[in-house]
Amino acid sequence: MRTAERARELPESGIRKFFELAEARDDVISLGVGEPDFSAPWAARNAAIGGLERGRTSYTANRGTAELREAIATRHEGYDQSYDPGEEVLVTTGASEAVDLAFRTLVDPGDTVAIHEPSYISYAPGVELAGGEPLSVPTRAADDFALTPECLEAAGAGETDLLVLCYPNNPTGATMTDAQLAEVAAFCREHDLRVVADEIYSALTYGADHASIATQPGMRERTVVVNGFSKAYAMTGLRLGYALGPADAIDAMNRIHQYTMLSAPTTAQIAALEALRSCDDEVREMVEEYNRRRRLVVSRFNAMGLDTFEPGGAFYAFPECGGDDEAFAEELLEAEGVAVVPGSVFGAGGEGHLRVSYATSMRELKEATDRIARFLEERD
Amino acid sequence: MEAEREVLDVLARNAREDIEDIAAQTGLDADAVEAAIASLEADGVVHGYQAVVDWDRTEDGKIRALVEINVELDRETGYEQVADRIAKFPAVDALHLVSGDYDFAVEVLGGSMDDVSRFISEQVAPMPEVTQTVTHYIMETYKDGGVRFADGDDDDRLSVSP
Numbered sequence: 001m002r003t004a005e006r007a008r009e010l011p012e013s014g015i016r017k018f019f020e021l022a023e024a025r026d027d028v029i030s031l032g033v034g035e036p037d038f039s040a041p042w043a044a045r046n047a048a049i050g051g052l053e054r055g056r057t058s059y060t061a062n063r064g065t066a067e068l069r070e071a072i073a074t075r076h077e078g079y080d081q082s083y084d085p086g087e088e089v090l091v092t093t094g095a096s097e098a099v100d101l102a103f104r105t106l107v108d109p110g111d112t113v114a115i116h117e118p119s120y121i122s123y124a125p126g127v128e129l130a131g132g133e134p135l136s137v138p139t140r141a142a143d144d145f146a147l148t149p150e151c152l153e154a155a156g157a158g159e160t161d162l163l164v165l166c167y168p169n170n171p172t173g174a175t176m177t178d179a180q181l182a183e184v185a186a187f188c189r190e191h192d193l194r195v196v197a198d199e200i201y202s203a204l205t206y207g208a209d210h211a212s213i214a215t216q217p218g219m220r221e222r223t224v225v226v227n228g229f230s231k232a233y234a235m236t237g238l239r240l241g242y243a244l245g246p247a248d249a250i251d252a253m254n255r256i257h258q259y260t261m262l263s264a265p266t267t268a269q270i271a272a273l274e275a276l277r278s279c280d281d282e283v284r285e286m287v288e289e290y291n292r293r294r295r296l297v298v299s300r301f302n303a304m305g306l307d308t309f310e311p312g313g314a315f316y317a318f319p320e321c322g323g324d325d326e327a328f329a330e331e332l333l334e335a336e337g338v339a340v341v342p343g344s345v346f347g348a349g350g351e352g353h354l355r356v357s358y359a360t361s362m363r364e365l366k367e368a369t370d371r372i373a374r375f376l377e378e379r380d
Numbered sequence: 381m382e383a384e385r386e387v388l389d390v391l392a393r394n395a396r397e398d399i400e401d402i403a404a405q406t407g408l409d410a411d412a413v414e415a416a417i418a419s420l421e422a423d424g425v426v427h428g429y430q431a432v433v434d435w436d437r438t439e440d441g442k443i444r445a446l447v448e449i450n451v452e453l454d455r456e457t458g459y460e461q462v463a464d465r466i467a468k469f470p471a472v473d474a475l476h477l478v479s480g481d482y483d484f485a486v487e488v489l490g491g492s493m494d495d496v497s498r499f500i501s502e503q504v505a506p507m508p509e510v511t512q513t514v515t516h517y518i519m520e521t522y523k524d525g526g527v528r529f530a531d532g533d534d535d536d537r538l539s540v541s542p
Binding site: 015122339 | 389390393394401404405406407535537538539540541542
């Protein structure tokens with residue numbers, strides 16, 4: 001069948017190749033997984049089952065149930081963010097839908113959108129589907145992959161219309177402090193940039209609490225914050241996210257959402273409400289376990305000579321393997337059956353690095369890092 | 381104290397972690413981990429290290445029972461004294477003073493139902509303070525020590541995902 005040009009022109013994701021290589025073997029320990037290894041807290045799953053039992057299988061309001069929007073707004077008050085649940089919150093089918101809606105709402109044909117890289121692989125295609133042109137803004141290992149005004153300046157981001165910001169970052173695990181965000185916010189105000197802030201990993205930070213650019217002076221009115229339940233509550237498959245922003249932006253996003261999605265999955269909304277109400281202890285335990293794994297993995301990589309900065313969030317470490325990261329990852333998979341994702345898949349600045357997910361049991365992490373150490377020894 | 385808590389969190393999940401790995405996971409150095417463990421042991425926070433065993437899967441098995449015990453105290457005898465006497469039996473795996481309808485909840489481990497019955501009727505019931513015992517044999521254990529006893533911890537996630 002003839003397909004549309006815009007679909008044909010979308011590049012294949014670089015992750016696909018590694019997925020196929022890894023799937024072809026059955027002895028693989030995968031450090032290539034971008035989702036939690038935990039299951040959603042039982043209370044949330046149980047609430048979802050209860051909803052099904054009571055026959056709650058119809059649509060909800062387009063923007064999501066009133067209770068869930070209320071609970072989301074209350075949660076964000078705890079982060080010094082104030083959003084009106086009636087007009088400034090939109091519940092979506094995964095954070096992915098919220099990102100897509102934000103692009104379709106904020107990008108006019110011909111607009112350019114600055115995307116710091118390395119970053120999650122969906123932003124550039126999302127911008128292109130919305131008719132915009134992505135502009136790559138490489139971040140630097142020397143800055144631990146934080147976005148700086150210098151990086152923005154060097155890439156010519158001052159001329160763009162929108163900035164996509166994702167911290168804690170996939171794939172690097174990098175986080176940004178309030179002070180660092182203040183500099184980016186100043187750049188955005190000076191060049192009149194709006195921001196889509198994908199904060200899906202905000203609950204997974206180690207040491208310092210998450211900082212949002214939307215709390216910087218003058219930024220709330222020019223920022224759409226995207227978040228969701230997938231990473232914090234380990235419920236990726238339930239597909240539930242949300243967007244927070246000024247009423248006019250959320251209203252416009254909801255206009256698209258009502259035609260394309262109608263409402264986010266009802267069962268998932270029920271689970272999410274329970275997650276917000278009663279599952280914070282479990283999130284805390286998951287974060288503590290991620291933190292132990294993070295420390296183990298980072299210390300082991302540094303000990304074996306793969307320089308790794310200390311990632312402040314998400315569940316990724318980003319060791320430097322030097323040279324051709326794709327070849328390194330392929331050889332590692334071939335020789336030792338350990339799957340990692342080459343950093344260059346995530347765009348400019350990722351080359352010479354590997355994305356290592358520590359959303360895997362401690363036992364497997366130990367085995368995998370032992371194998372990587374052996375691979376390095378035998379390669380020399 | 382923070383260090384001890386971090387070390388304890390690791391040990392409570394896996395008491396077989398070696399010192400180097402505990403150090404890596406907690407961000408402490410190996411000496412600090414050793415010191416924390418020594419002080420946890422000295423302070424009676426950590427009393428020992430045991431495997432979580434599903435006895436039903438062993439060849440000769442073991443029978444476990446939960447036993448409710450009611451006691452009558454007098455001027456000379458308190459819960460502490462009764463507990464001390466019951467705890468001395470090696471068959472007693474765990475002993476708790478509880479609120480509710482009875483006084484002590486006892487976990488008894490024996491080679492057979494007969495062993496456990498005889499232990500209760502011949503050793504525990506005749507104690508002068510004991511007024512009543514109710515024995516519940518454990519038919520099946522689904523979770524113990526925080527560990528779910530079940531097959532299949534299948535990871536059905538895609539092996540590589542964005």
